[in-house]
Amino acid sequence: MPEKLVITGNFAAAYACKSANVDVVAAYPITPQSPVVEKISEFVESGEMPDTQFICVESEHSAMAACVGAAEAGARVFTASSANGLALMFELLCWCAGARLPAVVCIASRALGAPWTVWTDHQDAISMRDTGFMHQFCETNQEIYDSVLMAYRIAEDPRVFLPMFVTYDGYLLSHTMMPVQIEDPEKVRDFLPPLKTHVDVGELGETRSVSAVIPPDITVRPEGNTPGYMEYRYAMQKAHEYAIDVIEEVNREFKVKFGRSYGNGIYTSYKIEDADILIFGIGSVASQSRMAVDQLRSEGIKAGLISLKLFRPFPVKHLREIFTRVPLVVVFDRDVAYGYEGVLAYELKAALYPCQNRPIIRSYIVGLGGRNIPTDTLTKAVKRAIKEKDDSSVQLDPHTDFLDLDLDRLGLSIEDMQKEAQ
Amino acid sequence: MVKISEYPEEEFILPGTRLCAGCGLQLAYRWALKAFGHDTIVTLPASCSVVAGGVGGYSPLKIPAVYDCFETGASTASGLAGALKAKGREKTKTVVAWVGDGGTYDIGLQALSAAAERGDDFVYICANNQAYMNTGIQRSSASPYGARTTTTPILGKKEISKNMLKIMDAHGLSYMATASAAYPQDLFEKCQKAKEMQGQGVRYIEILCSCPPGWGYGVENSVKMARLAVETGYWPLWERIHGRITLSKAGSKFIDPEKRKPITDFLTPQVRFKHLKQDAISVWENYIAGVWKEIQKELDETNQ
Numbered sequence: 230m231p232e233k234l235v236i237t238g239n240f241a242a243a244y245a246c247k248s249a250n251v252d253v254v255a256a257y258p259i260t261p262q263s264p265v266v267e268k269i270s271e272f273v274e275s276g277e278m279p280d281t282q283f284i285c286v287e288s289e290h291s292a293m294a295a296c297v298g299a300a301e302a303g304a305r306v307f308t309a310s311s312a313n314g315l316a317l318m319f320e321l322l323c324w325c326a327g328a329r330l331p332a333v334v335c336i337a338s339r340a341l342g343a344p345w346t347v348w349t350d351h352q353d354a355i356s357m358r359d360t361g362f363m364h365q366f367c368e369t370n371q372e373i374y375d376s377v378l379m380a381y382r383i384a385e386d387p388r389v390f391l392p393m394f395v396t397y398d399g400y401l402l403s404h405t406m407m408p409v410q411i412e413d414p415e416k417v418r419d420f421l422p423p424l425k426t427h428v429d430v431g432e433l434g435e436t437r438s439v440s441a442v443i444p445p446d447i448t449v450r451p452e453g454n455t456p457g458y459m460e461y462r463y464a465m466q467k468a469h470e471y472a473i474d475v476i477e478e479v480n481r482e483f484k485v486k487f488g489r490s491y492g493n494g495i496y497t498s499y500k501i502e503d504a505d506i507l508i509f510g511i512g513s514v515a516s517q518s519r520m521a522v523d524q525l526r527s528e529g530i531k532a533g534l535i536s537l538k539l540f541r542p543f544p545v546k547h548l549r550e551i552f553t554r555v556p557l558v559v560v561f562d563r564d565v566a567y568g569y570e571g572v573l574a575y576e577l578k579a580a581l582y583p584c585q586n587r588p589i590i591r592s593y594i595v596g597l598g599g600r601n602i603p604t605d606t607l608t609k610a611v612k613r614a615i616k617e618k619d620d621s622s623v624q625l626d627p628h629t630d631f632l633d634l635d636l637d638r639l640g641l642s643i644e645d646m647q648k649e650a651q
Numbered sequence: 652m653v654k655i656s657e658y659p660e661e662e663f664i665l666p667g668t669r670l671c672a673g674c675g676l677q678l679a680y681r682w683a684l685k686a687f688g689h690d691t692i693v694t695l696p697a698s699c700s701v702v703a704g705g706v707g708g709y710s711p712l713k714i715p716a717v718y719d720c721f722e723t724g725a726s727t728a729s730g731l732a733g734a735l736k737a738k739g740r741e742k743t744k745t746v747v748a749w750v751g752d753g754g755t756y757d758i759g760l761q762a763l764s765a766a767a768e769r770g771d772d773f774v775y776i777c778a779n780n781q782a783y784m785n786t787g788i789q790r791s792s793a794s795p796y797g798a799r800t801t802t803t804p805i806l807g808k809k810e811i812s813k814n815m816l817k818i819m820d821a822h823g824l825s826y827m828a829t830a831s832a833a834y835p836q837d838l839f840e841k842c843q844k845a846k847e848m849q850g851q852g853v854r855y856i857e858i859l860c861s862c863p864p865g866w867g868y869g870v871e872n873s874v875k876m877a878r879l880a881v882e883t884g885y886w887p888l889w890e891r892i893h894g895r896i897t898l899s900k901a902g903s904k905f906i907d908p909e910k911r912k913p914i915t916d917f918l919t920p921q922v923r924f925k926h927l928k929q930d931a932i933s934v935w936e937n938y939i940a941g942v943w944k945e946i947q948k949e950l951d952e953t954n955q
């Protein structure tokens with residue numbers, strides 16, 4: 230029976246794992262993800278997930294390694310982590326994608342140490358960018374539940390066979406209760422049939438090996454040539470490209486089946502029809518920006534919002550189509566590519582570079598390490614971007630603006646802080 | 652012990668691997684796979700054994716192999732075993748983690764300890780060639796006292812090897828054994844026993860694998876070196892079933908110091924020990940005496 234529960238984002242992830250009838254879960258606790266592991270343990274011990282093996286590993290590294298091993302034996306696998314745990318997984322995340330295993334990994338996002346912190350930003354999730362995983366962001370607990378189900382469908386599609394992250398903000402979603410519709414198991418099975426994998430070492434007696442050494446060039450053999458490393462990696466890149474259509478398809482199908490959808494599955498938009506300024510953000514930043522849009526509109530500024538759901542594959546075509554409609558885009562990043570600027574900002578700039586009508590793009594860093602992002606901060610930043618839009622000295626200056634720094638109240642200049650750090 | 656003529660003729664690793672001539676590890680691999688047989692999934696982390704698996708689609712193996720990251724021999728095996736269990740197929744396959752000494756004693760120790768504590772269902776083989784051979788003979792914590800490696804290039808290793816067997820014993824395993832590449836029948840039977848004890852958690856076998864380039868001796872002497880390790884009393888052969896130790900027939904007589912060959916028979920033919928002086932040889936002799944003393948104590952306790 231479908232049921233509506235009022236649960237946290239972490240529990241929404243755990244319920245999705247149950248609804249997806251995952252074969253093997255291997256996970257390790259870390260704040261703010263821990264309740265995912267705890268809830269799944271409860272499901273398994275109480276007999277509510279009778280077909281699932283829960284491997285209570287000793288580290289995130291082993292969690293992902295066990296998921297890789299299980300997926301290679303044809304299992305549907307799940308794990309979740311945050312920040313330092315996710316960083317510890319890195320080697321295996323790359324391995325998982327390289328082996329083309331359709332794992333789903335939830336990230337309850339959290340800033341990375343040092344210094345120690347448990348609060349949210351997107352640095353951990355964004356830093357996993359080049360692992361080869363696909364990557365969705367969520368804004369509500371219902372979206373977490375739905376996105377995990379969709380992620381399995383997408384990942385397990387034979388056109389794709391890639392793992393996928395489902396990211397949601399630590400605390401803001403992970404520990405906040407919201408109503409979530411948990412779907413009927415039969416209906417979910419209909420949408421998400423049991424995994425038909427391309428690799429099952431348990432079944433294929435004559436499969437010689439998985440992930441053996443591959444030389445740079447193709448190997449010419451009388452039995453048929455085999456690809457070199459680069460051909461495999463090209464296939465992985467292509468899979469990312471094909472995935473965009475699959476993601477849109479799955480989003481549409483999900484809507485037909487369950488009556489919910491998330492924009493076009495790529496991004497959601499808010500008040501963009503008549504907008505001449507677009508805000509671009511993900512997760513909690515996008516949620517807060519909705520209020521900024523309303524505020525700005527009440528002051529007569531025609532702002533709109535694009536909340537990016539699909540971070541990887543990066544939906545270049547969709548973004549070009551939408552962002553060339555306006556002269557000004559303001560990007561709020563809750564992450565930094567240190568030594569450069571916000572990741573979303575520079576990726577958007579790169580995507581729009583070949584376009585005739587590319588807008589001015591202004592980028593700001595917000596909310597690192599869980600710092601609150603007041604609506605006012607966002608509206609002020611948008612107004613500043615409007616004011617400085619045609620000022621070429623501002624546009625050409627390669628600085629990165631951190632919003633809401635409190636250096637004055639700290640009584641220190643940035644030079645003082647540098648000295649302290651030394 | 653079964654007659655050599657009665658062992659399965661079928662080979663699971665075919666000739667023409669990329670391993671060095673005279674590789675002791677390959678010999679052990681060949682006999683172990685004969686014991687494990689068709690319904691085996693083997694997982695191998697970065698090590699010489701990955702090289703053994705071939706390159707570019709060529710593979711000498713006749714059983715499915717999963718290659719994995721250096722420190723994940725045990726954790727990948729946990730995942731494989733978990734998947735089989737989730738599908739109700741755990742009785743149809745033997746999962747074998749085949750890991751080097753570096754992958755066992757050093758970087759993979761944490762994952763192995765955790766899998767052993769959880770009682771995950773697989774056989775764990777430590778193919779111990781006493782250094783990181785695949786990456787060019789660097790020291791591991793399994794490298795023996797005095798051994799020159801590329802990271803102990805002049806003075807040789809100053810520490811004796813980690814007592815890994817004691818660490819594994821502390822996990823209360825159902826089955827543990829030592830073996831040597833020079834005693835294939837003994838090795839075969841131990842692997843078979845470990846296989847038969849399916850469903851009883853991690854079964855751990857450590858095989859001493861002689862290595863011509865790593866140890867520094869001629870390729871024709873691999874069997875001889877792995878045999879001398881046993882005959883000098885340096886590498887006792889035993890098994891421990893549910894905590895009860897028994898000496899293996901192949902090497903039981905070496906409990907008697909009189910029957911042992913001098914340790915210099917093992918040390919002097921190897922380039923890695925060429926620089927050792929008498930005081931270092933005494934360290935070896937004391938080490939061997941200590942190893943047997945512990946075994947004797949355990950035997951006495953068992954027989955009480």
Ligand SMILES: Cc1ncc(C[n+]2csc(CCOP(=O)(O)OP(=O)(O)O)c2C)c(N)n1
Pocket residue numbers: 697698699700720721722750751752753754755780781782783784785786791
């Ligand atoms: C995380 C990581 N660190 C280092 C390496 C490099 N590496 C590959 S194999 C190896 C040594 C393997 O030694 P051992 O486990 O004893 O196996 P052997 O090669 O001797 O058979 C090292 C250091 C790696 N692959 N991964």
Ligand SMILES: [Mg+2]
Pocket residue numbers: 751752753778779780781782783784785791
């Ligand atoms: Mg080694």
